Amino acid sequence: MVNMIRFINPQFLWLLSLLSIIIILQLIKPKRILVKISTLFLWERLFRKSQTSRWLRKLPKNILLILQLLILSLIVFTLAQPQWVMKGNIALPLVLIIDSSASTNAIDVKPSRFDVIKKEALNIVAKNSIFRSMAIIYAGYKPELKVSFTTNRSTIEKIIKELKSTYSNDTIQESIELAESLLPNTPKEIHILTDGNNPFTLPSNSINDYHIHIIGKGEDNVGITNAKIFPKNVNLAEFYLEISNFSNKFQKVPIVIKLNNAIMERLHIELAPKSNKKIIREIPNKETKIEINLDINDDLKEDNSAHLYLPQPYHKILLITLGNPYLEKALKAIPGADLKIKRDVTQEDFIDFDFIVFDQLIPEYVSPGKYIFIGYPPFNFNFEQIGKISNTRIVSWEEIPIMSLIQPLNVNIYSAILIKSKDLTPFLYSEKGPIGFIYDKKDIFAIVLTFSLLDTNWIYYDSFPIFIYNIINYKNSYNPYKSPGEPIEILDNSGWIYVGTPERRYELENKSGFVEFTETTKPGFYYIKKRAKNEIYVVNLFSKEESDIKPKMNIEINKQNKNKEKGTIYIDLSLYALILSIILLLLEAIIFLGGFNIT
Known part of the structure; x- marks a missing residue:
């Protein structure tokens, strides 16, 4: 057995230097002066009171100094968070992986799979020693270490009780990888609490012991596993939904479809066991919200509804130019474009627009937004002009969305500048170098063309308005x-x-x-x-894996390791240090109020 003390926050230990200040202040404190008086009449009451505190005079004269030094030391140790580390033949550190995926909301066990998972986790905690170190991994949208290794039982139980189920896909496999990375050279006992509807694999060469707890047994579920809406033509849009039966019995499913909060249709379908059916409907091609609900009692309610949205294109565009009819025509031709044209540049105008196009009138810097710069980039793009080229043509381009349906092979460039920058990515190339760049940071997107539209014949080709449309539509439209x-x-x-x-x-x-x-x-x-x-x-949920709630791993697995009894216990001493410092502080107050003389 190896015992040692370690500090989680050792940077606070330098505060121990404050002890010297207390000692110095005590040394320079002036002594009391003895004065002779003619009578003790006025002091009799005080003398009688002091008899009740006679035990104080039995204490060492420097007791207050000692208490002050101890209190400060304990406060510093509390901040540094000391741990008593015991290594040897003791219980392994414990890791709980708690599955919170959508299928854990199933109610085939009461009140739900997730509630039973939490109850099982609390039982595991209760059965273990208060000195055993534990950690909790929450397998939600992504694995999350809710609490690192601690022996604080109340903290662990509080976190488990506060956990909530999610509607996300299973992340048990990623959570296992996270558990393996904790204390990588120390064997651990890892408990996976899951409903088992998504199989996973355990590391073959792991030094850890695995215990798998399967919660759930049912398969009675019908769910919406897919739905989409998309424009069919100028006037019509189309949506479809896929409804799947994961149970072993025939299901009659009532369906309610709402269009913009009003009931559009009620229908019933029948589904054979382990089958699915698609429903397709046409609607007007305009901004539309659709809500679909299955009026059925099954074990998972979360996949009985679906929500669809068809946005209509709307692009508020600002064009800053001295005059370019070809560019203006290309921007006006974009469906849903609201174009405003200005002849000068002021930063205050940028805030209300989705896209801003600068034709030769380039500002020195730009704020967050989406831009097209024709001629050269703004100075805050950190670029360097390395030369000029003339009488060249476009020869290649990157296969990216803004170049979709475009082949500008016959486009001539009469004059352009050559630039280089680590922040600009080339996508359009001439015979003599790149002439089109993308600037894509977290809050700024920009297309930069290093030539004037007056110095090219591209504006006469059909590919030019398509290029402008691709830029605006690609970055200004969004996937809802x-x-x-x-x-x-x-x-x-x-x-x-x-x-x-x-x-x-x-x-x-x-x-x-x-x-x-x-x-x-x-x-x-x-x-x-x-x-x-x-x-x-x-x-939306839209996950066949989560809607198929039947456990695929229907037995509990214990992967035992020959090093099971080798491990480490971490006992957090900070709470004890804090409690002791408070007790000593109260003791110091009692001694001080009792009139003890430390001189």
Whole structure:
């Protein structure tokens, strides 16, 4: 057995140097002066009171100094978080991996699989020694270490009780990798608490002991496993949904379809065991919200609804130019374009636009946003001009979305500049060097063309307006569909952004022009209110793996290791140090108020 003390935050130990200050102040404290008086009449009452504290005079004269030094030392040790480390033939550190995927919401066991998983986790904690070190990994949208190794039983139990199930896919395999990375050279006892509907593998060469607890037994579930909506032509759009029966019995499924909050259709379908059926409907091609609900009692409610949204294109574009009819025509031809044209540059004008196009009139710097620069980039893009070229032509380009359906092989460039920058990625190439670049940071997206449109014949070809359309549509349109837990990235220049979710409303302060909203665990519509343009996002489950709730691993597995009794116990001493410092502080107060003389 090896015993030792370690500190989690040793940087606080330098505060022990303050002990010398207490000692110095004690040494320079002036002594009391003895004065003779003619009578003790006025002191009799005080003398009688002091008799009750006679035990104080039996204490050492420097007791207050000793207590002050001990109290400060204990406070410093509390901040440094000391741990008593015991290595040897003792219980292994314990890791609990708690599955919170969508299928754990199933109610084939009461009140739900996830509630039973938490109860089992609490039972494991209760059965182990209070000195055993434990850690908790929460297998949600992504694995999360909720608490690192600690012996604080109340903290562990509190965290387990506060855990909530999610609507995300299974992340047990990733959680196992995280567990393996904790204390990598120390054997651990790892308990996986899951409903077992998604198989996983254990590391073949692991030094750890694995215990798998399977919670759940049913398979009675019908769910919406896929749904999509897309434009069919100018006037019509089409949506379809896939409904799957994962049970071993025939199911009659009532379905309610709502279009923009009004009931569009009610229908019934029959599903054979282990089968699915697709439903296709046409609707007007305009901004539309669709909600589908299955009115059925099964073991998993979370996949009985689906939400779809068809946004309509709307692009608020600012063109800053001295005059270019070809560019103006290309921008006006974009569906949903709201174009404003200016002849000068002021930063205040940028804030309300989705896209800003600079034709030769290039500012020195730009704030967060989406841009096209024709001629050269702004100076805050950190570039260097290395030369000029003339009488060349476009010969190649990168296969990226903005070059879709474009083949500008016959395009001549009469004059252009050559630049280099680590922040600019070339995508368009002439015979003499790159002439088109992408600048894509977290809060700024820009296309840079290093030639004037007056110095090319590209504006006369059909590929030019398609190129402009691709840029605007690719970066300004958005995919409204998110998986549970997937963050929504919001780019806007307003000071506050408001988000409405299926559960509550959020107000987000926007200091940098970019906000990442992560509270997307519950399926439904998410409303983003911005200064430039409001947006609607949709979160759906749509997972056959999670909807198929039948456990695939129906036995409990114990992978034992021959080093089972070798391990480490970490006992947190900081709480004890804090309690002792408080006791000593109270003792010092009692002695001081009792009139003890330390001189």
